[in-house]
Amino acid sequence: MMRLPKFRYLGAKSLKEALQALGSVGPEGRAVAGGTDLLPNMKRRQQQPKLLVGLRQVPELQSLSGESGGSLGLGACLTLSEIAGNAALQDDYAALSLAARAVATPALRNMGTLGGNLCLDTRCNYYCQDQEWREALGYCMKKDGSICWVAPSSPRCWAVSSCDTAPAAIALGARVRLASASGRREIDLSDLYLDDGIRYLSLEPGELVEGILLPPAQGWVSTYRKIRRRGSIDFPILSVAAALKLDGGVVEKARIVFGAVGSRPKQAKEAAAFLGGERLTAESIEEAARLAAKAARPLDNTDGGLSWRKRIAQATVVRALEEILRG
Amino acid sequence: MSIGVNVPRKDGQSKVNGQAAYVDDLSFDGMLYGVTLRSQIPHGKIRAIQFDPKFDWSSVVVVDHSDIPGQNIVTLIQRDQPFLAAQLIRHVNEPILLIAATSRKKAMEARTRIEIIVDELPSVTNLEKAATGVRLYGEDNLFKEIHIEKGDLPRGFAEADYIVERTYKTGLQEQMYIEPQGVIAVPGKDRISIYGSLQCPHYVVKALLPLLSFSHPDQVQVIQMVTGGGFGGKEEYPNLLAGHAALLAMKSECPVKMVYDRAEDILATTKRHPSIIRHKTGLKSDGTLTALAIEIDFDGGAYATLSEVVLSRGCIHAAGPYRCENIDIVGRAWATNNPPNGAFRGFGAPQTCFALERQIDLVAKTLGIDPLEVRRRNAMEPGDSTATGQVLTESVATHKCLEQAVKASDYIRKRSEYSKLLPKARIRRGIGLSLFFHGSGFTGDGENRIRGRAGLQVTPDGFIEILTSSTDIGQGTETIFAQMVAEELGIPVDLCRNAGVDTNRVPDSGPTVASRTCMIVGDLVRSAAAQLREDLIKWLAELENCNAEQITLVGGCFLLSGQRVASFQDLAKRACSEGGPASASKTYVQPEGLEWDEKTYQGQAYPVFSWGCDVAEVEIDLDTYEISVTRFTAAQDVGKAIHPVMVMGQIEGGSLQAIGYATMEEVLQKNGWIENHRMTNCLIPTALDAPAFETHIIEEPFSGGPFGAKGVGELPTDGGAPAVAAAIDHATGQRFDEIPVTPEKIELALNP
């Protein structure tokens, strides 16, 4: 029976209160939103914060609002159900809407938040195990150990970024707003992610995701495809977010992003560059997908046989682009 | 009318509103929590057990094999399994020590302070090496070997125009009932009470008597709590768990609760036997089957548990519902160092049915005819005989099921339409079917050995209490028994209720297994009701000074020459308070002429069979290799559907389990270790993986069943997997002879 370790809890009532608490407690503290990732991890002793700062009652993190120049701001504590159910998002930012809807199960989407999803811990077959299992193996470098069981000679951790919304939001060109006790900053969402299974976020200590900002949707068409074993519950085995700015059948600008193939969402930049200026046809789709698949080099450390996972990347990009072509 | 009507489930309301009390909802003053210390190797000797001297051992209770007052043997079929390993460890996660403390946390903490020092022995964890590896059981590592012979096999092959051979494999399957195993043991003076989530309360009584050195059955009281599913997984395993809790309770003199979490449940409890099945079939060019040679190997795991009877049912069903004069079936259940396998809905038949149905498809392919045609030509009819020589006399619905499923699914048109789609489409469709049967009740004279009993008791408020030990584990036993009594007495279902299952109070009506509850126990209940009606009428006749023939019981009222004299409830109350007939009971009597030879496996294997045909449709994405079962049409014959909605529930639920078995349920085992012991990686289908079901209930009544009813519990798990595999073949143009068929296997097959 897995039980939570002891911790203190502070239900923050304002962003300021949350930031101050996290700023003063240091590495022992951690934000909790829906808790659907963090609490199971704590039960497995993958994370053992002494103070949890609850964000669900922070009004600043709940907003969903149009901003200057046609951008859309989404607060970090919007639930995935709220995002999936939002009609405007379904129309204008289909990739994000589909990605949110593809997370876990209805109950988990009612609890799980956008911010929590973006900050989802990385996953690996050697890490996502209960404590006894990891102890029997001698732990791994991500937690309590020193070796990477996926690549034993590797100096780094290869745990995989498996969140659904990040690839979608990156494909849509999202920026992310970060806040800490000492101030605010805004960066490209893609820069929130680092290619390291342990330090997978570029957040500074005490820093929170306040929300994301989606650029104007005019002219953009997007979609999200997720491969998983079952119709529900499961994390992606591979996912593809694609967003194209189209002008009469010609691609003006493209972004293609893979999820679940590495420690961070992987942008297929070569493919995106190729598509720029191309007419979207069966042939250009095929070529773009071929180029894109080069960016997807999964390791054998999550669910799904490696050969299968490798082989489906290209086809999944084709499917995504075809979907956009069909409109 | 109460039969064939969808009355509200007796257990429905309390389950929906949360009042239903499961074992973990129950607690007792001073109750301790028990945990199990298990082995970490597949085979070895215990050299020493070391207790950390820094731990305060007086704060916990520890039980090992030497604390057992009676015999360290789980009483079942063979006497090979200990409650606690004494010297020899025979599988990973075998129980060695038990610890109880005032909290689960404390007990778990103590467990980490104990070290088992072992000397490892060579082990066998691979079924294919079971015969050649280390000696584990008897002379030859065989728990059981079964041979069924019919006709003249060499002649059958000599008459054949074609001979086809193939090997089929099926994997482990976890029952994944929603509520894990759990019991509470409450000790008394020279007695013990067990509250548990279980299927077979009297099995527990029989297992605990020798363990605790008790002599009288009343010393062990077993009470079934509301049970969140069993699927066979709570048939025999609770014997072991109840024994553990009882040992801790006896030693500590406190009530002890033991409830497994999901991980422990997956790691330690029994599963469906993996199988390797070899078929060699002789056929004529017109499709007639001339010879069926079938060789079946099951991995029984480290202890015999129920393997021999699982094998028996598997063998008897191995030649399926097909006419064939020359049959030879050899079945073997092997001992290995894997955790023991045991009962799971279908009980051996899903494995042998998968192999046979795939083989029949191969026959069709060999002849270049549609799989439907082969089945039409060979499906049994009344007058035909099964592999054991049982001549079918009544309630045979092969053709009815087949034609109904084919028509309802539009099989013929889709089969040719999807074949045409083959060359171009990236998402391909396929459709496949299976034909199968399942024997209702215990094998052979098994019912006669059990001699199940059931009773009725009138309560002081004029209700009828139904007394059986048949457990409702979600399948609806309580509801259908009430319906049967209500029908027989002509009273509202609401007047009938179940007494609950408490072995100190209810008679032993046998275990809740083998598709026997509705047909066998149901008929005992029904005939007890008939008895009670007769007795009440006689009594009323005495009171009214008239002839019993003048009295009828209609619509809940007794009528004397057509005039109402008393309501049923009023007379029942009177009978209860004035010493009238206030109870009735019935014991199973074997029908005349039932012949079964346990040695030669010849004779009437089952009183009757239920029949079914499944048609599965799939879509396979040839680029991502994703499998989706889109539609599932089942036509299954149950004799009479006492409660049609629940019958459909049985058919759809069992089919979904079979679909999971075919496509995703894979318990990964390596060196005797189960590697995926969590629900995140030990998958079962979700609601979104369920296809659109179209379920047709066929009713071909059986004269020996209550209102014509036969069993439906296991039948639906038999046919789904081969139908899905056939559909995947059809969609991909590849053959899949091993389940589960995962995207990985399709990827491999399409990219050799």
Ligand SMILES: Cc1cc2nc3c(=O)[nH]c(=O)nc-3n(C[C@H](O)[C@H](O)[C@H](O)COP(=O)(O)OP(=O)(O)OC[C@H]3O[C@@H](n4cnc5c(N)ncnc54)[C@H](O)[C@@H]3O)c2cc1C
């Ligand atoms: C059975 C199951 C299936 C799942 N399936 C999927 C799936 O298919 N796809 C998927 O993507 N996820 C899945 N999840 C994971 C999880 O449910 C979701 O990712 C969810 O969106 C997490 O959000 P949360 O609010 O619950 O995060 P929390 O658990 O509250 O937090 C997660 C992490 O983010 C940090 N955090 C939270 N909010 C902020 C913030 N504003 N700023 C900085 N850090 C923050 C926390 O400190 C923590 O480290 C699954 C989980 C379970 C249990």
